[in-house]
Amino acid sequence: MARATHRSAAQIGRTPAGPRPLPPLGATRDVPLPDVEQTIVANGLRVLAARNPSVPMVEMRLRIPFAGSAPDHPAVAEVLSSTLLAGTASRDRVTIDDQLAAVGAELGVHVDPERLAVGGSTLADGLPAALEVVADVLTGATHPDAEVLKERERLAERIRVARAQPSTIAREALQRRRFGDHPITRELPTSAEVTAVEPGTVRALHAASVLPEGAILTLVGDLDPAAAIGLAEKVLGGWTGGPARVLDAPPALVPGDLLLVHRPGSVQSQLRLSALALPRADPRYPALYLANLVFGGYFSSRWMENVREDKGYTYGAHSGIEFVPDGAVLDVSTDVASDVTAAALLETRYELGRLVAVPPTAAEVDAGRRYAVGSLLISLDSQGGFASTIANLAADGLDVRWLRSLPARLEAVTVEEVAAAALEYFAPSAFTGVVVGDADVIGPKVRALGGVAGP
Template structure:
């Protein structure tokens, strides 16, 4: 009987001459992107449809601009989204669920200061049924009294829990610091505001704001695009309005300033949230900024992550990224750390921001970031849901499949010098503002000693 000796991973990865060299990366596999058929229907709804076979499913994304200036708007919008699928003139909640289940479908609703989105999927053959339910809730949702009362109580409880979370507190503080009183900051209503919402307010907002003009519906799946658009037109023919959907106004530009120390009594952790202006996808420098961000803190092998997690052990995770807002974009730099290392973590964060401007990314760093950026983009598009979500986001920004199709080549063509220029312009410590949330009695003295801090 032959004896088999199993080698460890370390033994496999080494030779007598040292670590076994990694094979070179092969060529990037392209993900073929389908053509997108587009049409604006008579009611003003813009429909994009793409044939992506593979599984007999279809993904649906409806985006309705849903801004509002009234103080009560966020609370009413949240309750509207929570009760949209709870009943219509001809279907109750159970009827809606059963009809969707019969075609392997589901729908979900979420809302933020910028838009209300209905998303879901179903069997491609069941698209007419899925569209029938969608059209019914858009035109005839009744927001039943009992359902509104039930969802209102649930929302109040959920919001009270969420508002006690450190990340929620930090996000609200950051939004106010960079955008002031602009409606974009009203991402989560208070429990008191939700408790005060009436059924009449929910129904009135539905009638006034959930409208087709300016809205976009994306369909991706094993469908014939022209036929799918015709099915949409038939289904939503009764969804009409004289007014367009409400677009969120452009928020004010970020003004570089001292960080604000936000006191959270008894907290054993601190949240560091820094932000600076960034670039929209339209800008020819966007690909260079995307790679500069990855080198700094955009993925696990980034400089900042190596410093504050791998080397110093201050945090489990540190991340930087580009966030898109109406008419622009912002950089976000965030991490959560224990109170006793808040000042050191902030010092290292500022150090890394300065280092990427003074010590530009190397060719090896840029190549690694480029491989990650192209690979993660292609992976995200290699399924119907990922493509549908991306097309919906791009459409809201005035871009389409052609931009997406060309972006891997843009990333491949960016030079090391261009990445260095983007790093110098957008990651300079003097470009940032932000907040530090924690127990000021514990972290305040050391954080203030670093300078550039205001607050209690």
């Protein structure tokens, strides 16, 4: 009996007539996601809980609206977030760390112009202990003087490094270009502002702004939703006050010239373009989402194929939809060498115009549709991904039903609807933005293209 010979994957995938055809992809009409139970407890805290017992863990996401208009708010908020877990009247930092470690829990704190976020995970049977720690720091964090002084020095050094990075400079310039002096633009304080923060100011901000009314707590994992909500209500019931301060909507983005931002000695340039977009709740959002994928939202997009694969101007180019209070904006970004900045900008404008003049084909829309559904399913496959997604949706007034129906809504979008979204939102005239680089090197050619202001 002759022994069977080993065949490679390439051999298996071929027939005498050529490659084996791939079976057609079926439409994904629904996403099998767990139900999410929710309630608003007496102190105004909204609690969401979902059972997802893939591993014996629970993911926790707490979102507290945390806006502020005072000039020193961003700096004080940064120090507050860094010292929130530094101690309470009954627990010092070491005790907090030990008690969390004992139940397999990890917590982190982050702040931005919109929110103070506390997030992490714990072993399922450690949820009561983890919530006890969270409740204690929310209601009784002391922000000890020594910890504040230590953390503000560490933060100041980190901010000095961050503010020297081209991406930080470009992001700050873009935010000012599209939103002026609105508080949403103040994402990173200066190191001098952080160094000036006093412990008493941190404690005062905590008392005034770490409030439950309007906050959202999301729990996902190996739990009973009703029991988890009851536990959260019991443990966090002593957290009172409110309402937490919600960030006002920024002014609507106004199309206009790109601003040339001088960064002396830079060997690279950052292109950051932006236009108005649609929020998730808008019925036209799926069409705009697909139009963005065709333009620059994934590796096989038109813009990426042009400036990376064909021209070799950049390692990466990406466009996406960024959500802001009561709205959304398109972000178009890439980094290129100084000597090809003008050429890259020209090709970017060309691809924006081409998306309008040469609408996406059925094949392009279908490819984007498959990518959108596949990436959505992957992002929701873990407890953490699901927890983060429903927490973000809840802040926008949406729930798991919106998430479940998204694939079907993407499947229902027609090529004509994608073309209409492209025409309305991707026209070059709809954009503004910044070009950051050495103006002495890139300025003459960039300005010659027109539509560029600045030095």
